[in-house]
Amino acid sequence: xxxxxxxxxxxxxxxxxxxxxxxxxxxxxxxxxxxxxxxxxxxxxxxxxxxxxxxxxxxxxxxxxxxxxxxxxxxxxxxxxxxxxxxxxxxxxxxxxxxxxxxxxxxxxxxxxxxxxxxxxxxxxxxxxxxxxxxxxxxxxxxxxxxxxxxxxxxxxxxxxxxxxxxxxxxxxxxxxxxxxxxxxxxxxxxxxxxxxxxxxxxxxxxxxxxxxxxxxxxxxxxxx
Amino acid sequence: xxxxxxxxxxxxxxxxxxxxxxxxxxxxxxxxxxxxxxxxxxxxxxxxxxxxxxxxxxxxxxxxxxxxxxxxxxxxxxxxxxxxxxxxxxxxxxxxxxxxxxxxxxxxxxxxxxxxxxxxxxxxxxxxxxxxxxxxxxxxxxxxxxxxxxxxxxxxxxxxxxxxxxxxxxxxxxxxxxxxxxxxxxxxxxxxxxxxxxxxxxxxxxxxxxxxxxxxxxxxxxxxxxxxxxxxxxxxxxxxxxxxxxxxxxxxxxxxxxxxxxxxxxxxxxxxxxxxxxxxxxxxxxxxxxxxxxxxxxxxxxxxxxxxxxxxxxxxxxxxxxxxxxxxxxxxxxxxxxxxxxxxxxxxxxxxxxxxxxxxxxxxxxxxxxxxxxxxxxxxxxxxxxxxxxxxxxxxxxxxxxxxxxxxxxxxxxxxxxxxxxxxxxxxxxxxxxxxxxxxxxxxxxxxxxxxxxxxxxxxxxxxxxxxxxxxxxxxxxxxxxxxxxxxxxxxxxxxxxxxxxxxxxxxxxxxxxxxxxxxxxxxxxxxxxxxxxxxxxxxxxxxxxxxxxxxxxxxxxxxxxxxxxxxxxxxxxxxxxxxxxxxxxxxxxxxxxxxxxxxxxxxxxxxxxxxxx
Numbered sequence: 001x002x003x004x005x006x007x008x009x010x011x012x013x014x015x016x017x018x019x020x021x022x023x024x025x026x027x028x029x030x031x032x033x034x035x036x037x038x039x040x041x042x043x044x045x046x047x048x049x050x051x052x053x054x055x056x057x058x059x060x061x062x063x064x065x066x067x068x069x070x071x072x073x074x075x076x077x078x079x080x081x082x083x084x085x086x087x088x089x090x091x092x093x094x095x096x097x098x099x100x101x102x103x104x105x106x107x108x109x110x111x112x113x114x115x116x117x118x119x120x121x122x123x124x125x126x127x128x129x130x131x132x133x134x135x136x137x138x139x140x141x142x143x144x145x146x147x148x149x150x151x152x153x154x155x156x157x158x159x160x161x162x163x164x165x166x167x168x169x170x171x172x173x174x175x176x177x178x179x180x181x182x183x184x185x186x187x188x189x190x191x192x193x194x195x196x197x198x199x200x201x202x203x204x205x206x207x208x209x210x211x212x213x214x215x216x217x218x219x220x221x222x223x224x225x
Numbered sequence: 226x227x228x229x230x231x232x233x234x235x236x237x238x239x240x241x242x243x244x245x246x247x248x249x250x251x252x253x254x255x256x257x258x259x260x261x262x263x264x265x266x267x268x269x270x271x272x273x274x275x276x277x278x279x280x281x282x283x284x285x286x287x288x289x290x291x292x293x294x295x296x297x298x299x300x301x302x303x304x305x306x307x308x309x310x311x312x313x314x315x316x317x318x319x320x321x322x323x324x325x326x327x328x329x330x331x332x333x334x335x336x337x338x339x340x341x342x343x344x345x346x347x348x349x350x351x352x353x354x355x356x357x358x359x360x361x362x363x364x365x366x367x368x369x370x371x372x373x374x375x376x377x378x379x380x381x382x383x384x385x386x387x388x389x390x391x392x393x394x395x396x397x398x399x400x401x402x403x404x405x406x407x408x409x410x411x412x413x414x415x416x417x418x419x420x421x422x423x424x425x426x427x428x429x430x431x432x433x434x435x436x437x438x439x440x441x442x443x444x445x446x447x448x449x450x451x452x453x454x455x456x457x458x459x460x461x462x463x464x465x466x467x468x469x470x471x472x473x474x475x476x477x478x479x480x481x482x483x484x485x486x487x488x489x490x491x492x493x494x495x496x497x498x499x500x501x502x503x504x505x506x507x508x509x510x511x512x513x514x515x516x517x518x519x520x521x522x523x524x525x526x527x528x529x530x531x532x533x534x535x536x537x538x539x540x541x542x543x544x545x546x547x548x549x550x551x552x553x554x555x556x557x558x559x560x561x562x563x564x565x566x567x568x569x570x571x572x573x574x575x576x577x578x579x580x581x582x583x584x585x586x587x588x589x590x591x592x593x594x595x596x597x598x599x600x601x602x603x604x605x606x607x608x609x610x611x612x613x614x615x616x617x618x619x620x621x622x623x624x625x626x627x628x629x630x631x632x633x634x635x636x637x638x639x640x641x642x643x644x645x646x647x648x649x650x651x652x653x654x655x656x657x658x659x660x661x662x663x664x665x666x667x668x669x670x671x672x673x674x675x676x677x678x679x680x681x682x683x684x685x686x687x688x689x690x691x692x693x694x695x696x697x698x699x700x701x702x703x704x705x706x707x708x709x710x711x712x713x714x715x716x717x718x719x720x721x722x723x724x725x726x727x728x729x730x731x732x733x734x735x736x737x738x739x740x741x742x743x744x745x746x747x748x749x750x751x752x753x754x755x756x757x758x759x760x761x762x763x764x765x766x767x768x769x770x771x772x773x774x775x776x777x778x779x780x781x782x783x784x785x786x787x788x789x790x791x792x793x794x795x796x797x798x799x800x801x802x803x804x805x806x807x808x809x810x811x812x813x814x815x816x817x818x819x820x821x822x823x824x825x826x827x828x829x830x831x832x833x834x835x836x837x838x839x
Contacts, residue, residue, distance in 0.1 A: 058692055058711040061666050061718065063821045101518025103811040104601070106820055127811075128519045151601065153264060153451040154458065154517030182603075183451075185267045186285040187305055 003034055007043040010075060014047025015054075017067035019074040022047075026075040036082045041119070044075045048117035052202035062110065065201065069113045090121040092144035092212055095137045097125035099158035104151035107181060110201040111147060118205050120145075131162040138166065138175050145208055147198075150181040159184075160192040176211045180204055229308055233257075234277055234315040242308050248274065249303035253445065257316055262609055264447025264455060265304035269610070272303040275315040281306065292690075292704070326750040327422050327436045329778030331786060332568040336431045339792045340495045340545075341392045342406045347384065356380050360390075361397065369396035372543075376400065391494060391543045394792070399543035408492040410434070412482070412540070413789045414475065415559065415782035416500035416508060417441060418450055418583065419607070420750070421474055422782045425482040428495065431790065435482040436782075442470045443507070448604060449583045450503040454517040457507065468510040472537045475508075479540065493540040496533065497789035498548045499781040501557035501584075502526070505548050509536070521554035521809075528558075528799050547795060549788060550802035555599035560586045561802050562784020565794060567746045567777050570595060570801070574743040575735075577728065579766070580780070581606055581751045585724040588805065589731040595805040596734060600727035605716040606646045606751055612690060613697075613707045615643030622648040622697060622707060623754050627655040630681045633698060641698040641707045647754040652697060652709060653717050654762035657826055661686065661695060664826045666718045668693045668711040718824050721765040726823035728766070730810055733819075739767040748780040764827045 006029045013021035022044070029039045051068040054060040060068075096112055098105045105127040116122050123141055125133055138146055146166070148159050159179050166172040179189050180198035189197035196211050198204025231240045231251060242251040249265060249272055263269035270290035276299040283296050284305050291300050300317065343364055350362035357377060361367050368376050379400065389406055391399040409428040415421065422438040446456040446467060457464040483490045498508065502523045506513035509531065516523050533544035549558030560580060569576040569590045578588040585602040588595055608614035608621070615621050620642030624634040633648075635641050644652065656662040660677050661669055670693065674683040685696040689708055698707040732739070745766060747755075757774040760766050766774065777783075787794045810816050 058715060059667055061715055061824060063824050064665060066818075066821050103519045103809070105811070106817050109817055152517065153266070153447070153449075153455045154514075156455075157458075183263070183266055183268065187267050 002032065003029075006032060006034065007039070007046070010039065010043030011047035011050060014044055014068055014071045014075065015050050017064060017071055019071045022071040022075040023078050026078040030079065030082060036079045039079050040076065044072045044079070045117060045119055048072050048114075052114060052117075052205060055202045056200070065110065066113065069117055072117055091119040091209070091214055093121045093123070093141050094145045094147060094208070095123045095125065095134060095141065095143045096147040097129035097134060097149070098127035099148055099150045099155055099162065100128055100130045101155040101158060102150045102152050103127045105149070107151065107201070108147075108149040111149065111180065111198065111204045114201045114205045115147070115208065118209070120208070131158065131165045134162050135165050135169055135171065138171055139169070143175050144212055145176050145178060147178045147180070147204070147208075148194075149179070150183070153183040156181075156183055156188065159194070163193050176208075178204060178208055178211065230311045231308060232311070232313045234275075234313055244309055246308050247304065248306040248308050248314070251308060252303060252314075252316065259303065259316065259445070261304065261445055262448030262604060263304075264449075264452030267302055267305045269448075270302060273300055273317045274303045274306070275300050275317055276306070277313040277315055278311070280312075281309070294704075326420075326779045327424070327438055327782065329566055329748065329780040329783035330746075330775070331566050331783035332571075333565075333794075334431070334787060335791045335793065336428075337791045337793065338409075338411065338428045338495060338789070339394055339795075340409070340411070340428065342409055343390045343392055344387070344404055344406055345390055346387045348386070356384055360384060360400070364390040364392070364397055366390070366392055366395055366397050369393065369398045372396075372398045391541075393543075393545065399541075405492070408489070410488055410493045411495040411497075411789045412479065412493055413782055413785035414478075414496055414498045414500075415562075415779060415785055416471060416475075416498060416504040417559070417781065418453070418501060418504060419444065419448070421471070421478065422779060423475065423478040423482060424782055424786060425479075425486065425488065425493070426786065426789065428790070434488060435485045437478050437481045437485065439474055439478055441504075442474050443467055446470075448609065450501060450513075451517060453507065454503060454513050457512050458514050458517065464507075464510065464512050467507045469537075471504070471508050476537070476539055479538070490539060491541050494544050495789060496538070496540065496544065496546040497785045497795075498546060499559045499562035499785035499788075500548070501559050502551040502554050503557070505551065505558055509548065516554040523551060523554045526551045526553070526802065528795060528802070547788060549785065549795075550799050552597055552802050552805045553599075553807040555584060556586050556588075556597045556805075556807060558798075558802075559781035559784075560588060560597065561798050561805075562782075562788070563746075563748050563777070563780035564588055564595070564784070564801050564805070565787050565798055566780040566783035567748070567775075569744070569746065572744055575737045575741050576744045576746070577731075577742055578746045578748060578777075578780075579724065579728065580748040581724065582749055583607060583609070585720075585727060587724070587727045587731055589728075589735060589737065591735040591737055595801070596731055596808055597805050598727050598731055598808040598810050600723040600810055602720040602723045603716065605713075605720040606649065608643065608645045608649065610716050611644065611649060611713045612694075612710050613643045614649065614713075615645055617645040617647070617750065617754075621645035622652075624648060624756075625651040625655050625697065627659055627682070629679060631685065631697060643707060644697065644709065646751045649709070649713075649717060650755060650763055650765075651759045652695075653714060653826075654756075654759035656695060656709075656714075657762060662714055662826070664828050666714055666824065666826060668695070668714060717763070718826070721763050722820060722824035724765050726816070726820040727810060729819060729823060730813060730816060731808065734808060740769060742767075742770060743773060745770045745774050746777040746780070747774060748777045750779070762827065764823075764825070768827065 176195040178196045196207040267286040280299040345363040353359035528550040551557040588597045619637035620639035622644045626632040674686040694708040694710040
């Protein structure tokens with residue numbers, strides 16, 4: 001019961017964007033002997049998930065989301081040294097980037113933060129990324145998910161190039177592709193053969209989990225970092 | 226592919242199409258032009274049609290954008306609809322007109338046009354060795370080298386005993402019979418992504434004879450420059466289509482101005498054009514594709530002087546068109562014109578020029594030099610991507626005051642149909658004032674509203690489209706209400722945040738503090754009907770700038786006019802364009818954080834002070 005209260009307090013301090021309180025509560029939870037992975041999943045990540053939910057409901061916006069993630073990272077830096085085994089910490093491995101020709105990466109960065117906060121291992125290739133670089137990284141890290149972003153109508157076509165190249169390299173069957181950005185619509189996503197569309201950062205995470213068959217229960221058991 | 230018939234309701238016209246064709250394309254071919262701000266991506270919901278026969282099941286976008294009741298009645302988006310068999314269609318959204326801002330402040334007008342006329346009498350040069358020499362002696366000027374063969378051919382066809390020479394840069398470029406020295410007109414042109422404005426002027430007196438405007442017909446290919454570039458990307462015929470579209474528009478504006486004044490288009494000898502970089506490319510028939518992807522380098526940045534006939538612009542056969550130079554792919558000749566017209570570089574101290582549109586452009590003069598940036602503000606400030614948003618046309622709410630209740634003013638004093646840009650800014654400012662929107666941008670709950678406001682106001686906070694909404698004007702039926710939702714507030718935040726972040730990035734770059742900025746010019750149609758207090762209340766400009774703000778109007782046409790009248794101003798424009806430094810925000814270190822911090826609205830009713838933004 002006390003455990004539950006502590007975990008709830010951690011989640012709440014993440015949700016209320018309080019870095020200091022998050023770190024303190026995390027310390028208390030460790031001292032109380034709660035498993036670090038449980039602290040991460042049922043405290044820190046749970047708080048971040050609630051923030052994502054508020055974001056989707058227009059209660060929270062970009063600044064709040066970033067501040068929540070700062071709080072979450074503050075808690076993580078307290079708890080990670082106490083994790084003994086590194087294997088199987090992640091929900092999955094993700095490659096993310098803004099397609100070639102586009103340098104606008106604010107949206108992509110937000111999705112990255114949300115994915116990390118949800119327990120994915122994220123490989124960020126940055127902006128203006130050639131199709132070849134995406135494909136190579138997917139192969140190198142054996143990615144479960146590839147996230148492509150663009151703000152500009154003029155570079156939407158690059159997304160299809162990446163998917164076609166995955167196909168050509170026989171990698172398409174191994175990786176799910178999630179696309180997003182201002183000009184992207186669900187119809188466009190399906191017309192280029194993407195597996196999913198993320199309307200905003202919080203939704204992207206939800207779609208990513210759905211696509212990879214990760215249920216909430218599974219996420220809180222096996223996931224974490 | 227089998228052929229299908231599309232019956233248009235209510236007039237019964239039938240259009241043939243191939244099965245599987247896109248409905249919007251088919252309608253466009255048939256001459257039915259619909260607004261398509263998103264360029265046919267299925268994201269803006271403007272190209273609504275009602276399928277009165279059996280409609281396909283709605284797509285995901287349609288379920289999001291169209292109320293369930295209308296979906297049931299067969300309302301769909303034409304851009305997402307593939308015609309599979311015979312259908313009956315009713316077009317719901319047609320083009321609407323919009324108010325266009327036709328004038329702006331204009332500093333330093335000098336009338337020294339590069340084109341002149343001079344009367345000549347051949348008998349004054351009787352003993353020349355050729356007819357050419359006879360002409361040049363009579364006029365007292367040599368022939369222009371580029372026009373020489375053409376003029377010689379015309380001399381051969383018959384040289385009038387007395388006539389008028391058209392002179393450009395002290396060279397003869399054409400000859401006319403009789404005395405036409407009293408007829409010398411010019412036109413300044415502002416080609417905006419949304420609107421096109423043409424000012425017809427007397428080049429001798431400097432008097433403006435007429436000013437006419439139109440919506441840029443290229444809007445059928447999308448609302449913003451990126452969708453136009455995407456269209457041009459598809460290949461030469463598409464580029465040609467875009468060019469023809471704007472050239473036709475300019476010709477019809479010339480015609481309209483000519484009719485209004487009784488001036489013959491053939492008496493227009495000179496034009497000056499200010500436009501954003503993409504619009505300039507399209508007007509000249511140059512593919513702007515390179516502007517559409519990083520590093521966004523345009524094909525052309527310098528000023529250019531072309532023969533009007535070469536572009537298919539039907540003014541005098543000796544007419545020429547000058548297009549103002551650009552600073553970068555996203556800071557174009559329209560901004561160079563704005564710098565010229567506002568003369569911010571003459572300011573004693575730091576000054577800002579902010580042009581607000583789908584792309585916001587900002588220029589900062591630090592007292593010595595200028596730096597500029599462009600920010601993707603999105604369409605919210607022009608009424609786009611907002612539930613009840615609309616252009617500044619009749620029936621648009623343009624002013625909002627909230628006291629005990631809500632007071633509004635609409636354009637044309639019409640029944641309120643929606644809210645335009647200035648109304649949206651006013652509204653958000655007022656909602657912040659009464660506490661219905663918090664500085665974070667969150668709309669309060671109806672329960673909270675009852676605690677902080679009177680019953681009249683609190684009752685206006687309702688649930689609409691699945692989110693909290695504030696009703697600005699009640700309609701006869703709830704679906705006719707004009708309102709703003711919590712999601713809309715987020716769109717406004719993104720727009721104002723982008724501009725405020727752009728301003729702050731330039732100030733930081735130059736190490737200028739808010740209080741050191743002596744003057745702020747807000748250019749563009751958006752600013753004209755706006756209260757400075759509302760702009761600072763939502764935090765798009767600093768609170769201490771409210772008193773230093775000048776709404777400069779359409780500085781693009783003003784700057785074009787300056788260049789029309791003076792070769793020296795053109796040199797100045799070239800000089801400005803090559804000197805202003807461009808700052809690319811998307812690749813700027815730390816811009817993410819700056820943008821996120823700029824999204825917040827200012828606290829309480831205190832003015833927006835320096836430290837509250839970070």
